[in-house]
Amino acid sequence: MKLIADNLRITKKNIQNALKACDPKPIQELVKQCVEKGAWAIDVNTGPLTRSSEKGMAFFIEAIQSVTDLPLLIDTSNPVAMKAGLEAANNKAIINGFSLEPRKLEQILPLAEVYDADIVGFLLYPDSRIPKDKAERFEIALELFEQAEAMGVAKERIIIDPVVPPLAWEDGIVQARAVLDVIRTLPDLLGSPVRTIAGLSNLTTGAGDKVKKRLVEQSYLAMLAAAGLDYALLDILNHETVRAARTSGILAREELFSWGIVPG
Amino acid sequence: MKLIADNLRITKKNIQNALKACDPKPIQELVKQCVEKGAWAIDVNTGPLTRSSEKGMAFFIEAIQSVTDLPLLIDTSNPVAMKAGLEAANNKAIINGFSLEPRKLEQILPLAEVYDADIVGFLLYPDSRIPKDKAERFEIALELFEQAEAMGVAKERIIIDPVVPPLAWEDGIVQARAVLDVIRTLPDLLGSPVRTIAGLSNLTTGAGDKVKKRLVEQSYLAMLAAAGLDYALLDILNHETVRAARTSGILAREELFSWGIVPG
Numbered sequence: 001m002k003l004i005a006d007n008l009r010i011t012k013k014n015i016q017n018a019l020k021a022c023d024p025k026p027i028q029e030l031v032k033q034c035v036e037k038g039a040w041a042i043d044v045n046t047g048p049l050t051r052s053s054e055k056g057m058a059f060f061i062e063a064i065q066s067v068t069d070l071p072l073l074i075d076t077s078n079p080v081a082m083k084a085g086l087e088a089a090n091n092k093a094i095i096n097g098f099s100l101e102p103r104k105l106e107q108i109l110p111l112a113e114v115y116d117a118d119i120v121g122f123l124l125y126p127d128s129r130i131p132k133d134k135a136e137r138f139e140i141a142l143e144l145f146e147q148a149e150a151m152g153v154a155k156e157r158i159i160i161d162p163v164v165p166p167l168a169w170e171d172g173i174v175q176a177r178a179v180l181d182v183i184r185t186l187p188d189l190l191g192s193p194v195r196t197i198a199g200l201s202n203l204t205t206g207a208g209d210k211v212k213k214r215l216v217e218q219s220y221l222a223m224l225a226a227a228g229l230d231y232a233l234l235d236i237l238n239h240e241t242v243r244a245a246r247t248s249g250i251l252a253r254e255e256l257f258s259w260g261i262v263p264g
Numbered sequence: 265m266k267l268i269a270d271n272l273r274i275t276k277k278n279i280q281n282a283l284k285a286c287d288p289k290p291i292q293e294l295v296k297q298c299v300e301k302g303a304w305a306i307d308v309n310t311g312p313l314t315r316s317s318e319k320g321m322a323f324f325i326e327a328i329q330s331v332t333d334l335p336l337l338i339d340t341s342n343p344v345a346m347k348a349g350l351e352a353a354n355n356k357a358i359i360n361g362f363s364l365e366p367r368k369l370e371q372i373l374p375l376a377e378v379y380d381a382d383i384v385g386f387l388l389y390p391d392s393r394i395p396k397d398k399a400e401r402f403e404i405a406l407e408l409f410e411q412a413e414a415m416g417v418a419k420e421r422i423i424i425d426p427v428v429p430p431l432a433w434e435d436g437i438v439q440a441r442a443v444l445d446v447i448r449t450l451p452d453l454l455g456s457p458v459r460t461i462a463g464l465s466n467l468t469t470g471a472g473d474k475v476k477k478r479l480v481e482q483s484y485l486a487m488l489a490a491a492g493l494d495y496a497l498l499d500i501l502n503h504e505t506v507r508a509a510r511t512s513g514i515l516a517r518e519e520l521f522s523w524g525i526v527p528g
Contacts (some may be wrong), residue, residue: 215507247479
C-alpha cells in the first residue's frame with residue numbers, strides 16, 4: 001500500500017496566502033516534510049482555482065518540483081487548471097480525477113490519453129451523489145471503464161476511488177464497509193487487476209476527539225490494506241497513523257516477514 | 265467481536281505457585297482485573313495438569329467462580345481435567361478445544377454433548393501440524409464437522425479456531441493471511457453461519473520490540489474483525505490493544521456509528 005500525502009491543500013490558510021503572494025516557500029517547506037516522511041506521492045489539492053487557474057496551477061507545480069521529483073496527483077475539478085498542471089508537470093503526474101459528471105467525462109477524462117497519465121475514477125453518480133450499496137458501486141465502476149474505453153483511455157490507466165464516506169453520516173459505517181467490499185471484489189468483477197485509491201480524511205470528518213479519530217483511522221486503514229488497497233491518501237505528517245498504515249501494508253502484502261521491516 | 269481474556273495461564277509463575285499452595289487469591293485478583301476491563305469470558309489455561317488433574321482443575325474453576333459469573337473457556341488438552349472442569353463449572357463453560365487428534369476426538373469432543381457446551385475446534389492435522397494453505401484448512405474444517413456429527417455433537421456448538429501462526433515462521437505472514445481468508449469464507453463454504461475464534465498471542469511470539477509487536481497486533485486485529493471474527497482471545501489488560509480491538513469490532517459490525525461508542 002503506497003502512501004500519498006494529502007497535506008497540500010488550498011483550504012489551509014498559509015497555502016492560500018502563498019498562492020496570493022506568489023511565494024513558493026510555504027509550499028516547498030510542506031512538501032519537503034512530506035518527502036522526509038516517506039510519501040510515495042504528493043496530492044496537489046488546489047481546489048477549482050477559479051481566478052487565473054493556469055497561472056495558479058503552474059505556480060503550485062513548479063514550487064513542488066523545485067524540491068522533489070515524487071509523483072504528483074493533480075487534484076482539481078477545473079479542467080483548465082488540470083490541463084495547466086499536466087503541462088507544467090515534469091514529475092510523473094496522475095489526474096485526480098474524473099467521475100460520471102458530464103463535464104469531467106468530456107474535459108478531464110481525455111487528458112489521460114493526451115498526457116499519457118494515470119487517472120483516478122470516483123465511484124459517484126453524475127450529480128456527485130454517493131451510491132448507496134456495493135451493487136450500485138459496481139455499476140458505476142463498469143460505466144467509468146466503458147466511458148474511458150469510448151474516449152480511448154486504456155483501462156490500465158484507471159485507478160478506482162470508491163470514496164470513503166464520513167462515519168458521521170446516518171449509514172456511514174455501513175457504506176464504509178461497502179467500500180472495503182468493493183476494493184476486495186472489484187478485480188473479480190472486472191475479470192482483471194484494477195488499482196484502487198482511498199482518501200482517509202473524510203472518514204472522521206466532524207466532531208470527535210483526536211484519540212478516537214486516530215483509533216478509527218488506524219483500524220480502517222488495516223481493513224483497507226487487507227482488502228487490497230493500492231494507494232492510501234492520508235496525513236503523512238501524522239506519525240502514528242503512518243506507522244499503522246505501513247504495518248498494515250506489510251501484513252497485507254509482504255511474502256516474508258521480519259521485525260526489521262516494521263516501523264518503530 | 266467478543267474479547268476473551270487469555271491472561272490466566274499456568275505458564276505464569278504466580279499462577280503455578282497459587283495452584284501448588286492451593287491459594288486462590290492470585291487467581292481471584294487476576295480474574296477480577298480481567299472482569300473490570302470488560303472481558304466477555306475468561307480462558308482458563310491450566311495446561312495438561314498431569315498431577316492431580318481433577319483436584320487442580322476444580323481448584324481453578326472454583327477460584328474463578330468465586331469472583332465472576334462470566335463464561336469460562338476450559339483450556340486443557342487433558343480429557344480428565346476437562347471433564348473435571350465441566351463438572352465444577354456453574355458459569356457457562358466452553359470446551360477449548362478439540363482437533364482431529366484421535367485422543368481429542370474420542371475423549372474431548374463427546375463432552376460437548378454430555379455437558380451441553382460449545383466447543384472450539386482447531387484447524388490442525390491429527391499430529392498437530394498446521395495446514396499449509398486455505399484449501400487444507402477447509403478440508404480440516406469439514407472433517408471436524410463430520411466427526412462432530414458422528415459423535416452426536418450439533419454443528420452449532422462448534423467454534424472454529426483457524427490457529428493464528430507466529431509471523432516469525434518462515435511463511436508465517438502468508439499463513440496469517442490464509443487464516444483471515446478462512447474466517448471470511450468459511451460460512452460460504454459450509455453453507456451456514458459458523459462462529460470463529462482466534463488467539464492473538466502466537467502472532468508476535470519471539471523477538472521484536474514492544475512497540476512493533478503492539479502495532480502488528482492492532483493491525484491484525486482490525487483485519488480479523490473485518491474478516492468477521494466472533495471471538496478474539498487476547499491480553500485484556502493491555503489497554504491499547506483492547507481499545508484497538510473494540511474500535512475494530514465497531515467498524516466491522518455496528519449498523520450505527522457514534523463517537524460515543526468508540527473507546528477513549
